[in-house]
Amino acid sequence: MTCQTADPTLLVTVDHVSLSLPGDSRQEMVLHDIDWRVRRGCHCVLTGGNGAGKSTLLRLLRGELRPARGSIYWHTAEGAETSPLAGRAMSALVSPALQEKHQREAWDITGRDLLLTAFDDTSLLYSSPPDECSRAAEAIAARLKAEHLLACSISAFSQGQLCLLLCARALLREPPLLLLDECADGLDAAHRARLFGLLEEYTDRCTVVMTTHRQGLIPTWCSGRRHLRQGRILAVDTPQGTLLQERPPRSKKARVQSAESETVLFCLEKVSVFVDRRKVLHDIDWSMHEGEHWHLTGANGSGKSTLLRLLAGDEFVALGGRACRCLARRGGFVQTLEDVRRGVRLVSGLSSALYGYALTGLELVCSGFDNSVGLYRRCANAELREAREAMERLDVAPLAEHSIRRLSSGQLRRLFLARALVGGPDILLLDEPCSGLDEASRFRYLDTLDNLAAQGLSLVFVSHYDEDAPLCINRQARMEGGRLIVTP
Known part of the structure; x- marks a missing residue:
């Protein structure tokens, strides 16, 4: 279903959506009455504790999950669409689940193949890409200092290397909506800096919605805030100082010196x-x-x-x-x-x-x-x-x-x-x-x-x-x- 979009800044309209996860016989709602307008250029961080619903909300925005109640609209050049295919066409998602899928399937593909799947948004490469696609893949790998991974099988990648190339794959598509779920947690400091530097260059082409539990991983250009708890959005534009939940006290213990042991x-x-x-x-x-x-x-x-x-x-x-x-x-x-x-x-x-x-x-x-x-x-x-x-x-x-x-x-x-x-x-x-x-x-x-x-x-x-x-x-x-x- 397609209808005209009055507001050209809109990317996604989430209209009082509640949903349960597929396969749940109890149909227990994990998102409750989510009402949100995602606008072009309004980059946003989703925060909240484990199990709050952040990853589920990103999957909803991507079109991987369907509402049980309420509606979601993706605003394309043709108008507002309700088909999940529209969501998948206009977005890219990098998540722990995507990384686990590649590790579990153990596909025998190279890093180059992985990047080139971006252009058809497929898991595997089914046709020879044009030369310009290959050049774009090589260029983005070079920007991330990952050229050495292009000829390697992804089964030999470290966790951080796989995460880095999945982020590069998402950027290659230049999607209007870029969804990043804890994308930098497994990266070393040098690769984090390169990735966030590259992301900043794409912020005029891609609107970023990201999740993180670490204050230090929130880039300065990502100023929007949504805080989730138990599947509900509780706060909008939360001040930076209260972004993450209060840190609990950690017991004070002196670092133990190495004990002399022959064992x-x-x-x-x-x-x-x-x-x-x-x-x-x-x-x-x-x-x-x-x-x-x-x-x-x-x-x-x-x-x-x-x-x-x-x-x-x-x-x-x-x-x-x-x-x-x-x-x-x-x-x-x-x-x-x-x-x-x-x-x-x-x-x-x-x-x-x-x-x-x-x-x-x-x-x-x-x-x-x-x-x-x-x-x-x-x-x-x-x-x-x-x-x-x-x-x-x-x-x-x-x-x-x-x-x-x-x-x-x-x-x-x-x-x-x-x-x-x-x-x-x-x-x-x-x-x-x-x-x-x-x-x-x-x-x-x-x-x-x-x-x-x-x-x-x-x-x-x-x-x-x-x-x-x-x-x-x-x-x-x-x-x-x-x-x-x-x-x-």
Whole structure:
């Protein structure tokens, strides 16, 4: 249906819309009476806690979700249209869900192919693009210092590299409406600066609606504000000082100095790792002792996530190297992959993306006892109690009976940590665990890690944000080009 648009500045009219998510048999509304006019050039930030409805609202604006009540109109050159196809034609969305889709599908396409899919707005490349499209893709990759990714398979990308190219793909289309859902959380500082610099150049062509939980990731040119809580817009044009929810107090603990211990947990000798025939880790010599908690930093693509996957048993050492793991609760040095995966738990965005089962929150946490993808047995009562206690600790107990497919990325982050805690692991590996968490959840998450460290659990923590590091951290290292440099 099409009708004439009286106001030429209008892009989208959301007229008292309420909606439920597809597949919800209860048809529980997750957005309530949303009334909003999105206008050209009025760039806006959506704020609110995890589960407030921000990502759902972006999907509505994109045309991926349909209202249960109310109406939505996309204002095109032909007039106001109600077809979701109009929304998809005039917008581009970059979100954790899109990134997870590419990781889960594991398409064998290059970075160049990924960028070129922008022009037909498809997941895969079905035809040879014109030369000017190829030149545009190369130019935007050069602006983001990502030319080296064009010939690489996206399956070998780091989380940050994939996110960067998905943002570049969205910009290539120059859509009237650009929707960015926590798009910079996994980027290192240099790539964040390049991306936001490029975004600013597009602000005269694209109207940006973005979400973030970090005050420092809001560009100065994005001045509009909408605050959501429990699926409702509560505030319009919120002052900058009160944009994000009040920061909860974090317990004051002195940083713990590295304890003298001869007990080795990890020992790597001349370790190299190949991914898709490409050498990603180079001759790493490193050991981790009991009482140490490491913060690992480095640029996107430097090898941090690959190192964590190696420690967790998900990658294998190339010929000539050696990796040993000593897990006290498993009887000392372990050899079998089953023992490694029971004693060493990895929490990462990739593990979440590959977890394609439609379980409840409680079932997801219970799958941690066997560290399995999916739940294949009935848990004992004692295990159920332990799972519920882990959920209480991270304030996700109310999600026990909710399908994980209908939760926000921040809610899933906390559930996956609860999953990693059950069964008494020796070591916890955390890869950008605070991405997508609101401030209250982030501080509770970090306090939980500090308490676990005080109880004897060892941590290796990866983050691009120093403020995300737990207070228990007492050792530092940096990855550079696949090599590990330990900070004295």
